[in-house]
Every structure is written in C-alpha cells, then in structure tokens.
Amino acid sequence: MDDLATLAVHGAKAEKPQNEPVSSPIYQSASWTFRDLDEVDAVYEGREAGAIYGRNGTPNHRALEALFAALHRAESAVACASGMSALSATFLGLLGSGDKVVASQDLYGSTLNVLRDLGRFGVQTVTIDIGDVAGVKRALKGAKLLLLETASNPRLRVPDLPKLSALAHQAGAMVVVDNTFASPYHCRALEHGVDLVMESLTKFINGHSDVMLGAVAGKKDLIEKIRTVAVRMGLVSNPYECWLAVRGAETLELRMERASRSALELAQFLERHPKVRRVHYPGLPSHADHETARKVLRNGFAAMLSFELEPSRTSVNALLHHLRYIKLALSLGGANTTLSHPATSSHRFLSPQEREALGLHDGFLRMSVGIERLEDLRADLMQALEAV
Numbered sequence: 001m002d003d004l005a006t007l008a009v010h011g012a013k014a015e016k017p018q019n020e021p022v023s024s025p026i027y028q029s030a031s032w033t034f035r036d037l038d039e040v041d042a043v044y045e046g047r048e049a050g051a052i053y054g055r056n057g058t059p060n061h062r063a064l065e066a067l068f069a070a071l072h073r074a075e076s077a078v079a080c081a082s083g084m085s086a087l088s089a090t091f092l093g094l095l096g097s098g099d100k101v102v103a104s105q106d107l108y109g110s111t112l113n114v115l116r117d118l119g120r121f122g123v124q125t126v127t128i129d130i131g132d133v134a135g136v137k138r139a140l141k142g143a144k145l146l147l148l149e150t151a152s153n154p155r156l157r158v159p160d161l162p163k164l165s166a167l168a169h170q171a172g173a174m175v176v177v178d179n180t181f182a183s184p185y186h187c188r189a190l191e192h193g194v195d196l197v198m199e200s201l202t203k204f205i206n207g208h209s210d211v212m213l214g215a216v217a218g219k220k221d222l223i224e225k226i227r228t229v230a231v232r233m234g235l236v237s238n239p240y241e242c243w244l245a246v247r248g249a250e251t252l253e254l255r256m257e258r259a260s261r262s263a264l265e266l267a268q269f270l271e272r273h274p275k276v277r278r279v280h281y282p283g284l285p286s287h288a289d290h291e292t293a294r295k296v297l298r299n300g301f302a303a304m305l306s307f308e309l310e311p312s313r314t315s316v317n318a319l320l321h322h323l324r325y326i327k328l329a330l331s332l333g334g335a336n337t338t339l340s341h342p343a344t345s346s347h348r349f350l351s352p353q354e355r356e357a358l359g360l361h362d363g364f365l366r367m368s369v370g371i372e373r374l375e376d377l378r379a380d381l382m383q384a385l386e387a388v
Helices: 004-010 037-044 059-071 083-094 109-121 133-139 161-170 220-232 239-249 252-272 290-296 313-322 352-357 374-385
Strands: 076-080 100-104 124-128 145-149 174-178 196-200 214-218 278-280 304-308 338-340 364-368
Touching: 059 076, 059 214, 059 239, 076 083, 076 220, 083 109, 083 174, 083 196, 083 214, 083 220, 100 109, 109 124, 124 133, 133 161, 145 161, 161 174, 161 290, 214 220, 252 278, 252 304, 252 374, 313 374
Parallel strands: 100 124, 100 145, 145 174, 174 196
Antiparallel strands: 076 214, 196 214, 278 304, 304 364, 338 364
C-alpha cells in the first residue's frame, strides 16, 4: 500500500475535461513533466506543443503573446515581466557594441536611462526632436535602430510614423515604437511601417493597475532573437499576471472608447481654465502634432493628457489636496483617473537642465483618464483648481 507521504504528493489526480472552460485556467507550475527524452527534444524544437520551465513560458504566457500579436496583427510576440524588461530584451537581442540608436528626446525617463546604461557596452545613443525631419534624417546615418513613442511621455508628442519609418529603412535602421499611451485601440504601429511595437501591458491592455507586464510584437525572426534573451536572462513574468492581463484586455475597447472621449472633453475644459497655463493633448488643434495625430491615431486621440500650472510644487500640492476622485499615482492606464508629476517621478533621474529643456517644471502634471462619469471628473478638477 502506498505510504501517506507518497499519496500526499501524488494523490491529487483529476481527469482533464474534454470540453473547454469559459475562462482559461491558470498554469501555476514552474516545471513540467515529460514522457521521455524524445518528448523533451520535440518540445524544445517546437515539433510538439508543450511547456518546459516557468522561465521559458507557460500556456498563460503563450495566450497573452497570441493576444498581443493578434491585437497588432503581428506574426509573433513575446511577453516579459514589465515594459522596461520588454524594451531591455529588445535592445539586448538586437544591438551590439558599436551600434547606434537614434531616439526621440521625449522618451520615458527610464527608457532614456537604459539607453545610457547601454553606453557602457559600446552602444551609442543620439537623441533627436521628432518634429525635425531633416535632423532625424541626418542622425539616422549609420544607425541600427530608431526608437520612438506613439505619443510621448509626458508631452504627448506624436511622430509621423510612416515618414520616419521610411527614412529609417532607407538608412538601414530598424524602427521600434513604444505604443503604451495609444494601445492597439488607437494605433497599430506596425501598419505604419514600424518593425517592432512594444507596450507596457501593465497599463491600458490590463487596465486595472494590478499586474507588471510588457510585450513586444513584430516579425517572427526578430521576436525570436528577443525571446532568446528574455528566457536566458529571466525577463519573463509569472502565469497569474499573464492570466490577469488576458482577462483585463477583454474590456479594452470599451474602456478606451470612454476614456479617450472624456480625455478630449477634459483637455478642452482645462485649456479654457484661467489657472492652467498650457494643455498637451494631440486632439487639440493647439497641439504641435495635431495634424500628424489625425493621421497616425484612430478612434480618437487616446486617454493621456498633460497640463501645466504655474511652476510651483505648492500649487500642485494645493490641487492634489483638494481632489476627491483623481489621485496622485505614479503609473497610468487604469480604470480610475490619476495624475502623475514627471519632475518627481518618471523623469526625476534627469538633470534639472535636461528637465528644463523638456519643459518638465514643477507645475507640469500628466493625467491618465479613466472610465468614471465625465461630469464628476470635470467637477472634481473645477473645485480643486479653485484652491490653486
């Protein structure tokens, strides 16, 4: 008779149902069994579907990757533990010593820091103004990669993706775009000539501020180079978070439709308010890239906007202390509307001179618009601005 200790380990057997569950199961296992060495070879070589080890990915990872690839109509995708790990895997998979990266000067602060880190390994980075097409063309000479954001963090600059992609390809460079602010609802960057599209799935894809995930999508040959690095260096996430992101993505269109519609209304309201010095939103005719955004973005102009109060921490704190629904949170893309302060969060690691050059003074605020009732959000901003 089997001993209690053996039964405790091996007794939990259940038949695999032949019919499929409505909600996909969570494969919370770090390791997987094999019939024999032939099956090991078949799974490693892709001749049979199977899982190997948590770091190689689970069925939940594969489901999320299939979803992200489908949303961007890409050949393939790889899911990672965060947007930054997805970008890092991309850089490490595609770049080497002596390569040159041309990057928008308006990138997310952590992205700029990673590019600086790559300088220690012989990768050169040149930052450019995406609106200066002639300058971009000059900078691309000898470049391996052009790095852009569909809508930049936090000034919402929108690059002319078709034009810049064409210039990069003429120069022999690949184009990688961080599409986090737009999501596939507002932009399928690959359709504009981009080679690889990355998103922090923590944000709009998941939509509930409860996971850390990122993904890259594009042609299979490029994705496999990135996947090799992600697996080798342990840059993948856990299956539960992948499952949460797949679940959250089911409401992506509903959330984005409402949030982007509210964002436009709030941008128009803030632009008229006497306490607000300037609003950055590509849906406003006053935005420098409004016409470009009309070409690159679809279904509206997305759920992110930024606005400027007087350059004073005191004014920002006065606003924050009087808001009822809108909270300070150093992320974005959730169902709730939040504010962020780039000078003390996403771009705090830049020098004061670098922040000043980008206009990120102490009164600059970034807003991620959620799905609350528009009238409540507008009223909340109105009463809080009275205290500034």
